[in-house]
Amino acid sequence: MEKASLHHFLYRSADYWEDAEDDAEWFAHRAGRQASIGHDTWIGHAAIIKPEVKIGHGAVVASGAIVTKDVAPYTIVAGVTAQPIRRRFSEQVSERLLALAWWDWSHDRLRDVLPDFRALHIEAFLEKYE
Secondary structure (H helix, E strand, O other), X not given: OOOOOOOHHHOXXXXXXXXXXXXXXXXXXXXXXXXXXXXXXXXXXXXXXXXXXXXXXXXXXXXXXXXXXOEOOOEEEEOEOOEEEEEOOOHHHHHHHHHHOHHHOOHHHHHHHHHHHHHOOHHHHHHHHO
């Protein structure tokens, strides 16, 4: 935005002139601006997450949301621009889940506890596996 033009020819110059190269610095900057998506998140259809935004573990991003700011772990956001709707779990339960970090468990262990993931309420699950 700080340059005289935003036109495509500035960074994809090789598409316009045989003797010009693309702007490697521009592409490196663009590639470096990535969003960070935590474990156990749910991102709805057509949601947009802007570069350099962090979505915390266990967060939920509603369909069609445009996320321009970081989302705290276990928070549900929705809207244009995305705003917090509510917490998925209490702060205490969220902290316990983050400490448990079940997403780091082995594939075999996840398979072993699959019935409990399906059947147990969050509090009972935490009590059993903490």
